[in-house]
Every structure is written in structure tokens, then in C-alpha cells.
Amino acid sequence: MPVERKAGEGGGAVVGFRPLYRQVKERLVRRIAAGEWQAGRIIPSEFQIAAELSVSQGTVRKALDEMTAENLLVRRQGVGTFVASHDEDRILFQFFKLTRDDGGREFPDSQVLAVERARANAEEAARLSLARGSHVVRIHRLRSLGGAVAISEHIAVPAARFPDLERSEPVPNNLYGLYGGRYGVTVARATESLKAVPCPEADAALMGIAPGMPVLLIDRLATDLDGQEVEWRVSLCRTDRFHYLSDLK
Amino acid sequence: MPVERKAGEGGGAVVGFRPLYRQVKERLVRRIAAGEWQAGRIIPSEFQIAAELSVSQGTVRKALDEMTAENLLVRRQGVGTFVASHDEDRILFQFFKLTRDDGGREFPDSQVLAVERARANAEEAARLSLARGSHVVRIHRLRSLGGAVAISEHIAVPAARFPDLERSEPVPNNLYGLYGGRYGVTVARATESLKAVPCPEADAALMGIAPGMPVLLIDRLATDLDGQEVEWRVSLCRTDRFHYLSDLK
DNA sequence: CGTCTTATGTCTTATACAAGACTAATAAGC
């Protein structure tokens, strides 16, 4: 592997230097981002990658270690290393924090109310870093937990990255799985901002609660491997029988 | 180091086996938990620990790697490895998730309203795993962000682990720093459960908002290195100008 | 159909060397 070397020892600042294993990691991440290695598929063995890049297996392993820690890869001893896929179990653990008060964790059901393609409004364009006049696909759906409607959710994604998403019938329950499987878009991170607000009338009617009742507003911005914004999602959640679980460690 | 060996190869399940570096890690964690290594202090070098336990430096390093990833240690190349202390910066990053809407992150001021020692009620005893009749110390305080009161907070800790806490004057702003520095209790993890609720009259008056206004209720249970419950904290937060930030990755 | 062998992964441990940081001795300048 063509290694980035440090600047001459004479005194130059070594600004561009990164350890070898990070250079390896970056190249491997790029392969996933480019779709060369697809979600759920196995990747070459540590020795194969090491030989290809002319580094030792231990160096590759350290790169894979970090990627595994970031939930990008899944390893199975004796079998191989796989690109993590957004299956329901992973979503439930990593991205879905609303839980029944009795503690049972489950993947919510979805009932899609509307799907449309339209020009992004100012707020959508700002949050998704879109140019003026770009299109988005909007999805509005209700989500149920343990049989009861718990969430009213508005989603916006850039239409350019998800062609014909508005015509996909039916819209699957697990959206991130669709993003990865059909469009090769990997949701790597998300930032959620939470507030307590009075429930608007429209959503209250849909969720079967009194208007003005306090609900949890979750504003989520999801980004892909390159840090590009991929999805903006605003969820209104009942918290009379549910709660948002956050582990600090 | 007396290594745990695997069961005979004849076919027994290798239930008790753990890798060497995890055995090392566990021993080192125990030293911190026992107060042998105190918060903020430097620990012996990797080679010293390796020699003492009769393992290689790389094995010690792997144990320290994991402990660093868990925010238990802080490393400084060329200097040494230190036991992480609960200074304000770390708290802000790890345990304090409420942020001003304009994005500025800061450590909140505190105004203590009441401190008392009393027998634990049923709920406190349950949450803190205390025996019937045990005592707790209760603290009620207001916390301000950017000059405005943002949080009304009720805290309960086992009196047995924090003797004379109710007589400590004044109660410091950074409680976890006090737990570690004066009582040798390290808060390692915390679980927060969030709900949107109408603000009770008493707290509304204290925070200067209308009663019944939606506020964020944060129910936090903090545990030490051994998983023992250390503190139960219920915070009511205004979210009209603040929000709870949660990074999913 | 069950058991053993073998091939091929990842996992663990060990070792060597590089890079950063502090200390103290040393030399230059006033």
C-alpha cells in the first residue's frame, strides 16, 4: 500500500501523517460507501486484504477492529467478516430507543398515511443540505408498539438519492433496510434532538389522544458514511405508556 | 499472573475461560473500584504492570485499550495513563445531554433548595436496591443554563455510601466529582428514561413557567464499576429553549 | 448417517521499533 510518509525530519510540521491502520480503514470504509462491498455480504479475509494492500494482517485487523466498534462490520470467528446490514435487530438496538414501560423491546409496526414527491421547502433544504429547487420524498406514517399507536412520524429524504421511492409499493416497515438494499445508501450515524411539546390536534386525532397532551418530539438527522445528510425525520411519540431509553456510558 | 486455563480438551464446555487480556482488565478495574488507584492519579506504566502480572506489555495494552474506550482511563502519549476523573468537561460530554437551542454546550449552574437525610421510601429502596429501613440522602436543586432556570432536579443516594453528605456545605455543583473525590465512588454508567409530562405546579413555580406546560422528565439511575446502583435522579427540564441531544452511532 | 480430518477464517499473545514528553545536564550569551 502506498504509505503516506511523514514530512522530512528537518523540522516540517507533520500535518498530513496518519497511522497506517487508519489509512487502511479509510480505504475499506470507502469500499463500503461506494457499494463495492454490499451490506450483509462477506468481505475478504484479513490475510487477503493484508496481501492486497501490502501490510500485515495485524494492521488490517486493527482497522477492522475500529470499523466493528462503529457497527460497520460484524465478525464471526471461524467464518469471516461481514458488512453490517440494517436488519430489524440492529435497528432496534442502535436506532430505535422508544420502549414500552413494561420493558419489552420490539420493532414497531408501521401504517403509511401518505407518500409524495415535491420540491423541498426551506427547512427541508437546509437540514438536508439541498440546493434550491431540489426535490424530496415525504413519508407520513403511524407506528404502533404492542398494538397501540405510539408514534406519528414525518420523514423527508432527497429524491435524487432515492429515485422512484415514492412509487415503491408498499413502503417497507424497515426503511433503513430499503435505503441500503435497494439504493446502496448506508445510514451510519444519526443525531436526535428531543423536546417535550403539546401534541398538535391533527396528530392527536391520529394517535387517539387528547390534543395538547405532552408528547415527545424527536428530531432526527441521519447521515451516511461520508457524513452526508440522508434523512430528516420528526417523530411525535406518546410517552404515557412508553419511554425513550438512553444509555450513558 | 495465575492464568485461568481451559477445561480439558476432552470435550468439556469451556465455560470459565476468558482471554488473558480480559483477566488482566478485570483485575485492573477492581483496583480502581477498590480505590487502590484513585481518580485523576497516574497508574503504573504498561511495562510495570506487565512485569508484575507476568504477561507481555501488549496484553496489558489491550486491557488498557478497552478501559480507555469505556472512559475509565485517559492516556497521554509519552507521559502515562491516568484514572479518568469526573471533571466538568467529561461530565458535560458523557452525562449531561441538555443543550441550548442555539447549540452552545455549557455546564449548568446549581442552586440547592433542600438537603435531607431520611429513611428511603418504597420507590427509592427499590430503585437503589436498598434493604428496608435504609437511609438515603435527598437533594433538591435547580439548575440554570445560560442564566435561565432549566431544570428542577430531585436526587437520592444511599446514605451508607455517602456518610455526612447531608452536612457537606456547600453541596458542590459537580456531584459526580464529589462522589469520586471524597467517597471513592466512581459512577461508570447511567441509564436514562425520558418522558414528556405536564409540569407539576410546584416545579413550574420554581422554574417560572406555566403549570401543566410540557416538560421533559428524565429518570436516571447511575451505577458504579460493580454495577451497584449509586444514585437515582429525576430531572424536570424545560425544553422551550433547550433540547436533549442524543447521538446514535 | 455420523465421525473424523482438513482448510480457512478470526482471536490472542508476544516482540520490535517509532514517536512523544519530560528531565537534567550542558553550553552559549549577557
Added chain:
DNA sequence: GCTTATTAGTCTTGTATAAGACATAAGACG
């Protein structure tokens, strides 16, 4: 003689590599 800058030494963590142990699955074989 005192101060200050430099430099060598040494101790620390960081990086890279190699070799053997362990886990798994598939095929050979009875």
C-alpha cells in the same frame, strides 16, 4: 556568576508485524 536555550537521555504510549491458538464449516470416509 547568572540566565536561558539547546540537546541528549530516558521513560512513556503508539504502531507494525509475526506466529500460534481457537472456532467453524465442509468434505472424506467408514
